[in-house]
Amino acid sequence: MEKVTLKKDDNIFECLSCGACSSSCSWFEGEGGPVPRQIIKMAALGLDDLLIQSGMLWDCLLCNRCTQNCPMGITMAKVVRKGRSHPNAGNLISEDIKKGIKSRLSTGDVNGLTREDFIETVEWMSEEFVDEVNDPAACIPYDQKGAQFLYLPNPRELGINLMHLTAMAKLFYASNQSWTMSSKHTDVTNWGYFISDDKIAREMALMVIEPAEALGIETLVLSECGHGYHVLKILAENLIGRKPNFEIISMPEFILRYIEEGKIKLDKNTHPYPVAYHDPCNLGRKSNLYDAPRQVLAHCCKEVIELTPNRENGICCGGGGGMLQDSKSKPKRMITGKAKADQIIASKVDYIAAPCLSCHRQLGDISNHYKLGVKIDTIAAMASRALLLPGMNDEPPKSSK
Numbered sequence: 001m002e003k004v005t006l007k008k009d010d011n012i013f014e015c016l017s018c019g020a021c022s023s024s025c026s027w028f029e030g031e032g033g034p035v036p037r038q039i040i041k042m043a044a045l046g047l048d049d050l051l052i053q054s055g056m057l058w059d060c061l062l063c064n065r066c067t068q069n070c071p072m073g074i075t076m077a078k079v080v081r082k083g084r085s086h087p088n089a090g091n092l093i094s095e096d097i098k099k100g101i102k103s104r105l106s107t108g109d110v111n112g113l114t115r116e117d118f119i120e121t122v123e124w125m126s127e128e129f130v131d132e133v134n135d136p137a138a139c140i141p142y143d144q145k146g147a148q149f150l151y152l153p154n155p156r157e158l159g160i161n162l163m164h165l166t167a168m169a170k171l172f173y174a175s176n177q178s179w180t181m182s183s184k185h186t187d188v189t190n191w192g193y194f195i196s197d198d199k200i201a202r203e204m205a206l207m208v209i210e211p212a213e214a215l216g217i218e219t220l221v222l223s224e225c226g227h228g229y230h231v232l233k234i235l236a237e238n239l240i241g242r243k244p245n246f247e248i249i250s251m252p253e254f255i256l257r258y259i260e261e262g263k264i265k266l267d268k269n270t271h272p273y274p275v276a277y278h279d280p281c282n283l284g285r286k287s288n289l290y291d292a293p294r295q296v297l298a299h300c301c302k303e304v305i306e307l308t309p310n311r312e313n314g315i316c317c318g319g320g321g322g323m324l325q326d327s328k329s330k331p332k333r334m335i336t337g338k339a340k341a342d343q344i345i346a347s348k349v350d351y352i353a354a355p356c357l358s359c360h361r362q363l364g365d366i367s368n369h370y371k372l373g374v375k376i377d378t379i380a381a382m383a384s385r386a387l388l389l390p391g392m393n394d395e396p397p398k399s400s401k
């Protein structure tokens with residue numbers, strides 16, 4: 001068989017064998033796991049099959065924390081993704097990921113939600129939303145041509161976490177801007193990125209971009225999803241060979257924009273205790289989005305504190321790289337999440353905000369496993385809870401802790 005070398009286009013031959021990558025990896029002190037220096041050396045030596053069989057390519061969280069500390073700037077996520085795309089690596093893809101990709105490509109949703117399911121769910125939620133905001137004209141719109149904003153949810157918001165979608169609707173309602181959802185694409189995720197199949201990743205990106213362009217929207221607002229943001233904001237242009245003809249922002253960026261315009265008003269007393277911010281690797285280190293979520297938190301919490309280390313050196317939650325999407329991965333995720341759990345214990349915080357629903361789930365799992373007793377929330381859910389809507393809640397909302 002033709003060798004698909006990992007060497008091309010990478011600077012892996014510049015590796016100094018210094019080991020800075022290994023000591024930065026969340027797994028380094030834990031049992032098993034990838035050894036970043038070994039990955040690079042095996043790739044440089046052309047030991048493709050040995051590297052694939054080692055399992056390290058799928059154990060890597062694609063978090064790039066090692067890259068941050070590599071003196072030669074070797075980008076681990078790029079090398080590992082190239083390895084995952086090797087023809088001999090296909091049988092290591094988890095069955096859950098294969099199934100999710102199949103559903104996403106056939107229905108537009110990783111959980112297989114059909115267009116009819118979507119419409120039924122959103123229309124029912126729309127009726128509830130009228131009561132929520134006490135306004136008979138309120139609704140959760142879909143397929144509205146010419147709306148300014150299109151909201152792309154996380155599949156969990158149309159399944160097990162419907163309340164999160166209601167919270168987002170409330171923020172759009174408060175901003176008083178025209179917005180819509182789309183029954184043609186209901187999923188911010190892109191699992192083609194995890195398996196490093198650019199053909200699939202491209203198809204999934206186009207499933208979002210083309211219907212959005214057909215609706216004539218100005219701005220696509222992405223649900224809080226780390227890898228979804230990274231793919232659509234940073235990688236999509238290369239994947240599809242052109243720029244989408246609309247702006248792409250995350251939900252926290254949307255909220256901040258309308259806080260700054262004075263349209264969205266939040267009450268800091270809603271969360272009258274210290275809240276720590278967790279940097280999702282795909283949003284922060286890999287997409288350079290650090291400040292907007294922190295600024296939104298500063299408007300809806302009494303005190304925002306930092307975990308140490310943070311920003312570029314932030315510690316991965318332990319669920320990245322497709323690990324969380326594999327239902328058999330929990331024992332491993334509790335090892336990959338140990339560094340995060342230790343950080344949370346050392347920081348003595350009991351409330352963490354993370355603008356990524358995957359981090360949200362993994363942080364909840366490690367909190368239970370390590371008995372951390374921390375509450376995990378998303379930025380947008382906290383902002384929505386703290387909303388001051390004229391005539392509705394002149395009294396500040398009660399603390400929800």
Ligand code: SF4
Pocket residue numbers: 024025026027034035036059060061062063064065066067076077
């Ligand atoms: S898990 Fe993160 S730090 Fe470890 S090898 Fe992978 S990208 Fe590097």
Ligand code: SF4
Pocket residue numbers: 014015016017018019020021022036037040066069070071072073074
């Ligand atoms: S930090 Fe960079 S140079 Fe050092 S061993 Fe790792 S990949 Fe090689």
